[in-house]
Structure formats: C-alpha cells, structure tokens
Amino acid sequence: MRRVILAVTGTIAGLVALLSFKSHVPSVPVAATTGGSGGTSSSSSSSSGGQTTTVPGEFPQGSLAGKLPAGETAVDGKAANTAYGPVQIQLIEQNSKIVKVAVLVQPANTLHDIQIGAFAFPKLISETIAAQTAKIDAVSGASYTSAGYIQSLQSALDKRA
Amino acid sequence: MPVRPKNRPARVGARGLLALIIAGGLVVIALWWHRTPGVHGLGGWLTGAGEILGLLCGYGVVVLVALMSRLPPLERGLGTDQLARWHAMGGRYVVSLVVAHALLIVWGYAVTAHASVVSESATLLTQYPDVMMATVAGFLLLGIGIVSMRAARRRVRYETWYFLHLYTYLAIALAFSHQLAVGASFVGNLAARFWWSAMYLTVLVLVLWYRVAVPLRSYRRHRFEVVGVKAEAPGVISVYIGGTGLDELDAEPGQFFRWRFLTRSLWWSSHPFSLSAAPGSDLLRITVKNLGDHSQALAQLQPGTRVFAEGPYGAFTPADSDRGVLLLAGGVGITPLRAIFATLPGHVTLIYRASSERDIVFRDELDAIAAARGATVHYLVGSRAEIGGDPLSPRVLRSLVPDLDQQDAYVCGPAGMTSAAVRALRAAGVPRQGIHFESFEF
Numbered sequence: 001m002r003r004v005i006l007a008v009t010g011t012i013a014g015l016v017a018l019l020s021f022k023s024h025v026p027s028v029p030v031a032a033t034t035g036g037s038g039g040t041s042s043s044s045s046s047s048s049g050g051q052t053t054t055v056p057g058e059f060p061q062g063s064l065a066g067k068l069p070a071g072e073t074a075v076d077g078k079a080a081n082t083a084y085g086p087v088q089i090q091l092i093e094q095n096s097k098i099v100k101v102a103v104l105v106q107p108a109n110t111l112h113d114i115q116i117g118a119f120a121f122p123k124l125i126s127e128t129i130a131a132q133t134a135k136i137d138a139v140s141g142a143s144y145t146s147a148g149y150i151q152s153l154q155s156a157l158d159k160r161a
Numbered sequence: 162m163p164v165r166p167k168n169r170p171a172r173v174g175a176r177g178l179l180a181l182i183i184a185g186g187l188v189v190i191a192l193w194w195h196r197t198p199g200v201h202g203l204g205g206w207l208t209g210a211g212e213i214l215g216l217l218c219g220y221g222v223v224v225l226v227a228l229m230s231r232l233p234p235l236e237r238g239l240g241t242d243q244l245a246r247w248h249a250m251g252g253r254y255v256v257s258l259v260v261a262h263a264l265l266i267v268w269g270y271a272v273t274a275h276a277s278v279v280s281e282s283a284t285l286l287t288q289y290p291d292v293m294m295a296t297v298a299g300f301l302l303l304g305i306g307i308v309s310m311r312a313a314r315r316r317v318r319y320e321t322w323y324f325l326h327l328y329t330y331l332a333i334a335l336a337f338s339h340q341l342a343v344g345a346s347f348v349g350n351l352a353a354r355f356w357w358s359a360m361y362l363t364v365l366v367l368v369l370w371y372r373v374a375v376p377l378r379s380y381r382r383h384r385f386e387v388v389g390v391k392a393e394a395p396g397v398i399s400v401y402i403g404g405t406g407l408d409e410l411d412a413e414p415g416q417f418f419r420w421r422f423l424t425r426s427l428w429w430s431s432h433p434f435s436l437s438a439a440p441g442s443d444l445l446r447i448t449v450k451n452l453g454d455h456s457q458a459l460a461q462l463q464p465g466t467r468v469f470a471e472g473p474y475g476a477f478t479p480a481d482s483d484r485g486v487l488l489l490a491g492g493v494g495i496t497p498l499r500a501i502f503a504t505l506p507g508h509v510t511l512i513y514r515a516s517s518e519r520d521i522v523f524r525d526e527l528d529a530i531a532a533a534r535g536a537t538v539h540y541l542v543g544s545r546a547e548i549g550g551d552p553l554s555p556r557v558l559r560s561l562v563p564d565l566d567q568q569d570a571y572v573c574g575p576a577g578m579t580s581a582a583v584r585a586l587r588a589a590g591v592p593r594q595g596i597h598f599e600s601f602e603f
Contacts (some may be wrong), residue, residue, distance in 0.1 A: 007240075015210045018190065025199030077367065081196025109348050112287050115274045141273040150367040159358055 056125040060102035064092055065088045072099065077156035079105055080148040084113055087148030091156040098132055101153070107145065120145045128153060172238030172476075182224055192353055196346040211343055214262040215235035218338050219357070221255035222302075222333050227364050227484065231371040231474065232323040241417075241433070242599050244576060249309065256306035259299050291339035298336035301328050302596035310411045320455065323430050337361060359558030374472040381405060384467040387422070388444065390460060395520045397493065398460050401444060402468055406441060408442040410473055415571075415599075418472030420447065427458055431471065435497035435573075437523075439504045450493035476584030477573065479505050484569055485597075487562055489553075489582050490514065491574020498573050500524050503530050510562050514541045514552060515579065553582050555589035566590035572598040 065074035071092045079088040087106035092100035103121050107113040120142035128135040134154040138146030175183075193213050200209045228235065235244055271281035281447045285292050308325050311317045340357070341347045347354050391399045402420075412418075413438065421431040432455060442452035451457055479501055481485060485508040490498045496515055499522075502511050511531070515521045521540060531538045539561050541552040551557075559565050570591050572582045577601045582592040584594050 003250070005259040011214075011258075015213060018194070019200050019206050019209045022194070022197055110343065110475070112270065112273075112343075112345070114227050115270070115284070118273050141203075141204045141275065141548060144198065157384065 020119075025066055026038050058101060058118075059125055061104075061106075062102065063104060064102045065090070066102065066136055068092065069094070074102075075156045075160050076104065077152035078155075079157070080151035082107065082144040082148040084144050085109060087145060089149060089152045091153065091154065091160070093160070096160075101128050103149075107148075116142045116145055121149070124149045133157070173234045174238055175243065178235065185220060185224070186217060187214045192346050194218065195354070196350060197498050202272075202347065204269050204271075204273030205270060207265050209269075211262050211265030211269050214258045214265065215340070216257055218258045218262055219336070219344075220360075221251065221258065222336075223364050224225065225251050225255060226333070226368060230364065230367040231369075231375075231471070232367060236474045237476050240599060243476075249294045252309065254304060255445075256302050259302055261531055263296070263299055273399050275291065279324030281550075284441075289339075292343060294335040295339035296335075298332040300475075301332040301335070303464070305329055306331070312458075317420075319432070320430050323573060333361075340530060340548045369431060372471070376469065379410070379471075383410070383470075385445075385470050387462050387464055387466040389464055390462050392460075393448060396518055397448060397522050398451075399448045400459060401446050402470070403444050405443065407440060408422065408446060410440070412436060412440040412473035413478040414439050415477040415479065415497045416469040416473040416475040417466055417497065418447075418474065421469035421471075422459070422462060423467040423469060424458075425463070427455065429470075430455070431469070433474070435475070435500070436473075437496040437499050443490040448496045450492070475599065477571065477597065479569070479571055479597070483507075484511065484567055485562075485564065487512065487565065487568045487570045489570060489572045489574075489586075491572075491578035491582070492516070492520065493521055493522065494578070496573075499527065499570065501571065502527065502536070509534070509536045510556075510568075511538045511539060512561060513538060514574070516542075516544055518542055551581070551585075553578070553585045555585050558585055558589050566592075569595045570597065574600070576600045 002107050041087065063074065063076075068074060072092050075091045075093065077089045077091065077107065080144075081087040086104035087107065087143050088116045090102040090104050091098060101124075103117070106121070108117070120121040123139045124146060128134070134152065134157055138150070166423050181556040182599070190213065192215055194523075194567040196210065197212070207436045228244050230250070236335060239247070242334050249571040259413055266280055267282050270285065272276045274284075276284070286296060305325055308317055308322060333437075341354050347357065364479060384405055388401040391401070393399050410508055417435040419431040419433050419532065421428060435451055436445055438446040449459055451460075475497075477497055484504060488502055488509065489500045490511065491514045498511065501511060511527065513521065513527070524525050527538050530536070539555075542588060543552075545551060562568065565586075566589065568591065572579050572586070575584065579598050582595055583598055587593065
C-alpha cells in the first residue's frame with residue numbers, strides 16, 4: 001500500500017513539475033520572417049515543417065489571388081515560425097477594409113495540429129474582420145497558432161501601410 | 162585477486178539495474194522536454210501529461226520484457242524470483258500508466274479541440290493513425306494485468322496466466338506503430354524514431370536469443386529425456402532427467418530450469434523446478450509437489466519422454482564462506498536446499514520446517530548426508546498449535562543455532578514462510594546482507 005501511494009504521488013508530482021516548468025515558456029513565435037516575402041500574390045513558401053496542402057476545416061486555405069472579384073486585392077503576410085511550424089496568412093481587402101483572410105501555411109505535422117487549426121483559424125479570421133487590426137485575442141488552446149497568425153497578419157498590415 | 166569461476170556470467174546488482182532503468186526513464190522524459198515547445202491552458206497540461214505517460218509506457222513495456230528476457234547477468238545477479246517481483250510490480254505500474262495515458266490524451270485533446278470527450282474519442286479512434294490498434298493493445302494489457310493479479314492470489318490457474326501472458330507480445334506490437342505515427346516527440350524526428358525502434362529491436366533480439374535460440378541449441382546438444390519417476394512423499398515426486406554433456410551447462414546446486422515435457426498434454430507450457438540434487442554429467446533430478454494439474458500429470462511421465470529445458474537460472478547459489486551457513490527450508494522449498502546441503506563445503510546446518518511427519522521429503526537422504534559430512538539437521542514438524550507457537554521465532558532459531566549471528570542464511574519456502582523466516586533471522590541478529598532467500602512461487 002505504501003508503495004502504491006508513493007508511486008501515485010511520485011508520478012503526479014513529477015508530471016506537475018515538468019509541466020509547470022514548460023508552462024512558463026511564452027508562446028511567441030521563435031523567429032519572424034522566413035520564406036514567402038510577400039508581394040501581392042505568388043504561391044506561398046514551403047518552409048520547414050510548414051504545410052500548404054488544404055486540410056479539413058471551414059476557412060479559406062491557399063492563395064485567393066487570381067480568384068478575386070474586381071476591387072479586392074490580396075496581400076501576403078510573412079511566414080511566422082512557431083514551435084509547431086510556420087503560419088502564413090493572406091489578407092484580402094476591398095477599399096482598405098479587410099474582407100477575408102486566407103491561410104497559406106499552417107502547422108500540419110500531426111492530425112492534432114490540423115485539429116487545432118480547424119477550430120482556431122475561423123475564430124481568428126472572424127476576430128480580424130471585426131477588429132480590422134492585428135490586435136485580437138489569442139484563441140485558448142491554440143496559443144502558438146494564434147501568435148503566429150497575429151504576427152503574419154501584422155506583417156501584411158505593415159506592408160499595406 | 163578474486164577470479165570469477167569459469168563460465169560464470171557477469172552479474173548486475175539490484176541497485177545497478179534500478180539506476181539503469183531510472184536513467185532510461187530520464188532520457189525518455191528529456192526527449193519530451195526537448196520536443197515540447199510549451200504547455201498552455203488546461204488542454205495543454207492534460208495533453209502534456211498524457212504524452213509523458215505515453216512515452217513512459219512505451220519505455221516501461223520494454224523494461225518489463227527485458228526483465229523477463231532471461232538475460233544471464235540479470236538472472237545471476239538479481240535472481241529469477243526478484244526479477245519476477247520487479248516485473249509484477251512494474252507491470253502494475255505500467256498498466257496504470259497506460260490507462261492514465263489514454264484518459265489524459267482523450268481529455269486533453271477534447272479540451273484543446275473544444276469537442277466533447279465522446280466525439281474526441283471517436284475522432285482519435287477513427288482518424289488518428291493506428292490509435293485503434295493501440296486501444297486494442299491497451300485493453301489487452303489491462304486484461305493481462307488483472308489476470309496476473311488474480312493469478313498471484315491463486316484464483317487463476319498457472320497455465321491460464323502463462324498462456325495469457327503471450328498476448329503481451331501482441332499488445333506491444335499493436336501499440337508500437339501509434340507511438341511513432343502520432344507521438345508528438347517522434348513526428349518529424351528521425352533520430353528519436355531510430356533510437357526508439359532500436360530499443361524495441363534490441364529487446365526483441367534478446368528475447369528471441371535467450372528464450373528461444375539458446376534453449377533450442379541446448380535441447381539439441383543435451384537431448385534431455387525422462388529417465389524415471391519416483392514417489393518421495395504423499396503428493397511429492399522426483400523426476401530424473403538424463404542427457405549428454407550436462408556438465409557443460411555449469412548448473413549449480415540451488416539453481417533451477419524451466420521444464421517443458423514433450424507429451425501431448427504438457428508440451429505447451431513450461432514450469433520452473435529446482436534441481437533437488439547436485440547436477441551430474443548425465444543426470445539431473447527435480448522434485449515436485451503436487452500443486453496443480455500439471456504437477457499431477459508429471460507422475461504419469463514415461464521414461465523416454467523428451468524434455469525441453471531452459472536454464473540453468475537462479476541466483477540462489479551459495480558462495481563458499483568462512484562463516485557457517487544455515488539452510489532454512491519450508492515444505493517443498495527443501496528441493497534446492499537439499500542440493501546445496503549435499504555440496505556446500507564448510508560448517509552447514511539445515512532446519513527443515515514441515516507441517517507433518519508425512520510431508521518430510523528426503524528424510525533418509527538428508528540424514529545420510531548429515532552423517533557423512535558431520536552436519537546437523539533439525540526437523541520442525543507439526544502445525545503451530547501442535548508445536549505451541551511459531552517455530553520460526555528468533556528464540557527457537559537461536560536455541561538451534563547458537564552462533565546464528567555469525568552465519569549466512571539461505572531460506573527457501575512458500576512466500577509466507579520465507580518472509581516470516583527472514584524477519585525472524587533479522588530479529589535474531591543476522592545482518593541483512595547475510596540473508597538470501599528464494600520464494601518458489603512464480
């Protein structure tokens with residue numbers, strides 16, 4: 001019985017210690033700017049670990065440039081590296097107003113990454129369209145993806161200005 | 162300079178082995194640490210905990226199999242019964258970790274994906290690669306764990322337990338692919354995948370070598386076969402096994418083999434029985450108490466029956482000692498001690514605890530050995546009520562062996578008797594490192 005208690009408490013204590021150390025790591029992207037330098041359209045970069053293929057999810061994926069109705073223009077953000085891989089977005093604007101955001105590159109190494117993107121990106125996109133700036137809240141449970149998204153979005157906004 | 166006797170394999174001590182296992186666990190945790198960018202929110206915590214436990218499970222099953230791989234340094238260093246106890250204890254721990262791993266991952270993923278636990282379970286099972294197989298593996302391990310605990314309490318037959326344990330290999334194989342396909346520490350990490358696979362492969366090779374190839378070679382070389390069967394006491398028989406070149410086995414008194422008698426009803430399970438006499442160059446003897454269907458069937462063995470023997474195993478092999486040696490046997494635990502009693506040089510005393518006069522095995526042999534070598538045998542016979550108290554008390558032991566605290570003690574018997582005897586010896590002043598025991602129930 002003593003062994004059982006020791007094993008259970010030891011395991012839990014070890015887990016809590018490991019996880020709490022790791023929880024102090026900030027979720028900001030490790031480094032800015034790799035790959036696709038922007039421009040107006042052009043296909044996105046395939047930087048390390050990034051994934052350009054379309055994955056299941058209810059949000060625009062891949063470049064919309066060339067498929068846009070008259071009056072809308074596309075601006076690519078820079079790829080922002082996150083710990084799970086780069087995030088790169090494309091801004092679609094009409095009369096200097098953000099009307100759509102497409103995701104060009106997203107972490108998709110594991111199904112879990114894709115699952116996180118599938119619920120995070122629609123929220124981030126609708127927040128962006130509502131706020132019209134990059135000052136939006138991160139989606140809980142997707143802090144890395146959110147940080148990468150916001151950084152790439154900011155770079156697109158900077159380029160436009 | 163002390164010289165290791167010929168062909169005696171190196172030994173790994175309990176502390177060394179424990180340090181090695183823990184070091185391996187730390188490397189596994191370092192892998193997670195290295196591959197995990199950060200942990201955020203409830204989902205991150207749950208998933209992170211699930212990942213760590215998953216890695217530890219994947220490592221733990223390898224350790225559990227390695228403990229049972231019959232690796233000579235382990236068999237000679239820790240002894241089979243201690244390895245089996247570690248395996249049982251570690252097995253319970255790993256099975257608990259498997260369950261916790263599955264629950265934490267489902268919960269953590271569900272929180273992160275803002276899905277219900279039920280729908281996330283379905284997603285994991287149907288869409289994540291190999292998770293279905295791993296789930297089957299988890300249930301297999303859980304089932305085997307439960308049966309083993311029941312077997313330990315003798316509610317399940319030895320044969321059932323033995324046979325079910327073979328499914329652990331299936332479970333480990335089923336669980337392996339999801340580790341590399343889904344495990345966050347392995348996806349896109351070729352080096353980690355390589356070393357992880359190498360670890361599994363190494364243990365597989367060890368098992369195939371020491372549990373299959375070596376016994377097969379030994380079977381071909383020594384051609385073991387039953388020579389005769391002799392009744393020793395009610396429900397106790399000796400089986401004589403002949404063969405060629407048996408001295409090459411380097412078996413020592415106190416060791417045992419795992420025996421597989423190749424008859425229609427017995428060939429599929431092997432059982433551990435100690436040598437009950439010093440091994441000869443063409444003859445081995447084991448003595449078996451009727452504890453189940455298997456041992457009952459042994460009485461019907463015909464001379465000429467081929468035998469498949471794995472061994473010798475066991476670290477219950479007294480070294481020569483300047484100090485006197487006390488041998489303490491309980492019931493059929495006399496078998497290895499009978500072989501030791503006949504061969505160990507120096508001043509030796511044998512105490513033999515049996516529940517009745519009829520149950521004493523080898524009385525004539527023991528008396529003859531004692532007379533030939535000038536040693537003493539004490540028989541402690543009768544139930545506690547008849548004797549008036551516990552015969553294995555420090556007081557009784559000291560009265561039988563006055564210089565007890567100057568002696569090394571070797572205890573063999575049923576688990577309850579063994580632990581009682583060890584406590585009594587400690588209380589009588591025998592130092593811990595002077596007490597050696599083997600419990601034959603495994």
